[in-house]
Every structure is written in structure tokens, then in C-alpha cells.
Amino acid sequence: xxxxxxxxxxxxxxxxxxxxxxxxxxxxxxxxxxxxxxxxxxxxxxxxxxxxxxxxxxxxxxxxx
Numbered sequence: 804x805x806x807x808x809x810x811x812x813x814x815x816x817x818x819x820x821x822x823x824x825x826x827x828x829x830x831x832x833x834x835x836x837x838x839x840x841x842x843x844x845x846x847x848x849x850x851x852x853x854x855x856x857x858x859x860x861x862x863x864x865x866x867x868x
Contacts, residue, residue: 844858
């Protein structure tokens with residue numbers, strides 16, 4: 804239904820606390836990027852988990868990340 808972007812395990816507690824997801828959390832080991840353009844609604848997934856942590860809008864394309 805939504806494109807999925809995966810953050811590494813270290814970002815889980817911060818995202819659940821309301822932090823913005825930054826590029827290092829999406830480009831580190833354990834993270835996975837799906838090709839999406841800027842301003843795309845995405846599900847933020849976590850390494851090793853099956854449920855989404857958050858839903859957000861990208862401010863950069865994955866190419867720019």
C-alpha cells in the first residue's frame with residue numbers, strides 16, 4: 804500500500820519518541836531504501852520488526868539521500 808523505508812535498530816526508540824528520521828538512519832547498515840521521489844508518503848519500518856514505526860512524507864528523493 805505504501806512504499807517502505809527501513810531504519811536500523813538504533814533508530815527505533817528515537818522514532819517512537821517522535822524524532823524525525825534523518826538520512827544517516829536510512830543509509831546505515833541495517834537500513835533499506837525504496838526508490839521514491841520527493842514528497843512521497845512512506846511507511847517507516849525497523850530492522851527486524853514487521854510493523855511500521857511511523858508514517859511520514861519524504862523531504863528528499865532516495866537518489867538525493
